[in-house]
Amino acid sequence: MPTALASLVNHQVRLAARPQGMVKPSDWQFTEEPVAEPAEGGVLVKVLALSLDPAMRGWMNEGKSYIPPVGLGEVMRAGGIGRVLVSRNPAFKDGDTVTGGPGVQEYWSIPADQVKRSGVAKIDLRLGTVNQWLNVLGMPGMTGYFGLMDIGQPKPGETVVVSGAAGAVGQTVGQVAKIKGCRVVGIAGGPAKCAWVVKELGFDACIDYKAGDVKAGLKEHCPKGVDIYFDNVGGDILDAVLARINRKARIIICGAISQYNNEGAVVGPKNYLSLLVNRARMEGMVVFDYAERYPQAIAELAGYLKDGRMKSKEDVVDGGVAAFPAALPKLFSGENFGKLVLKVADA
Template identity: 60%
Template sequence: MKSKQWLLASRPQGEPTEANWQYQEVDAGDVAQGQIKVKVQYISLDPAMRGWMNDGKSYIEPVQIGDVMRAGAVGEVLESNAEGFSVGDKVYGSFGVQSVAVCDTKGVHKVDPSLAPLERYLGVLGMPGMTAYFGLLKTGLPEAGETVVVSGAAGAVGSVVGQIAKIKGCRVVGIAGGKDKCQYLIDELGFDGAVDYKNEDVRKGLKTQCPDGVDVYFDNVGGEILDTVLTCINLRARIVICGAISQYNNTTAVKGPSNYLSLLVNRARMEGIVVFDNAKHYGEAAQEMAGWIAQGKLKAKEHVVTDIETFPDTLMMLFKGENFGKLVLKVEHD
């Protein structure tokens, strides 16, 4: 059985290009003891992937040159030599950017397709949802009545952050690019306000939308937007550093937040998060979020692109701000 694969061919300088990838179709291989073979159906495309393409120490090992690109994915078990997994099971795992994966079962878990469409397990019911849940609640520590601002607000993490903050009784303002996204935040997700960074002055927008200042800022983008929000924070504000997508393709140094001394003036805090630290508590979080979804308080949106051949271009949509909702790659099988 053939697997279509995207390998990391070289490390990018700045934006990833076609030259950094190698496409191949190879035999998926035999299923050894303890392994499963998975028909990959949806592949998660995430900003963090850009970091994994770099060499050097981070919160996770870099992908090695010549390896299948790392990615979370969902699919169906085709063969199993592993305890606890049967043919036909729907599973989530780090299956990589390939159409068929043969792998051990570390980090693989079953998902229930009767509860939600499979691709949702890559979004609100997957790592982005968990990132939003734990990052906001454990590090952002929002209190009812406070103002929460989130950037990348129409993205996989940001949209969930804003909705959870609403559930917790906060005033919620999203920063997103384009009128459609901003309208969606307000009309569909119930945000109190939105700032369109592509078409308006972010500082003015924040001043208008956050008349009482910013108590919690959940940052997915870094760069100028982080710097601008720093000028609007309140005493003892909490800034959650989840990502910095505006900086991931820099060929020069990352832009540090020039206004970081606002932390001093406001006795405020900036703290980084990595979702994996909460792995022991994913179950509880998933249960609570499933409840909110059932009650209609938490909505999901996926941006599905077909097929695996488009991977290099589709990944770039993240960095251009072209995805609307959680970006996933759908893999067609004959």
């Protein structure tokens, strides 16, 4: 093994306990391992940046979901971007920048038989930066794009409401809906986020749900009702929007972050009969179902970034994997402003 590789240590964060309610520091365990030279067909990746996602909270729970839970003692699952340090696989060269699911650790060693299954793929940094590849060009961008376009099916002149508007998914949804000719109303927490989506992203309006009455805000800013609601938060905000939907409205159930830390059961919408009255539909989506079409969406979104029609805002936390336990809760307190990224190493 080259001496440089032999001296490397892989610092990792593992799941130590299944949280009740909000995630705590004691739910994590720090470990370290030597970094090994990959065997024939394998790839060794140095992690540059990790995607911190609300879904991580769900992956910590026992029970059936769209993906198995992270096992106790396992390295915490995380998407990320890295650089190939050593490739013994013909599909990759040393120095390639790749996307995939390295987990919360500094080095990702992918054995030959897992290279295909791991989803590791080369990315083109001419289309966007490492952080943009975790945001608009990455999983959140794909979620916003396909949720809006496939399920929402926006038409020019329609009114689109998106919650979590200043977050990773929300910023893509609102900007793409504007490009497609819709009236876009965001819902976000606090004056700074609301001002940003209107002034910088060009949304028509934004309702600060922390300042008060979402119902009144919807009435004021959606005078023709709501045709598409892209729901990132669930809870009372979903009920408020259901009360304003139009006939044949489409509601995309992307997430329900207001419910992820409940100690009891998830609380569903009370106003669901509005779907009946308005012949509307509500449909869940999981981004991974669109994986084969990511290249098409990436090409379109990269074009908008390049010609200035779209912006991509990331909130980058420094400090490497050791900073992960303190960074993740920011998603649930709303402290993140833009896509939450954990920087692990210099690009």
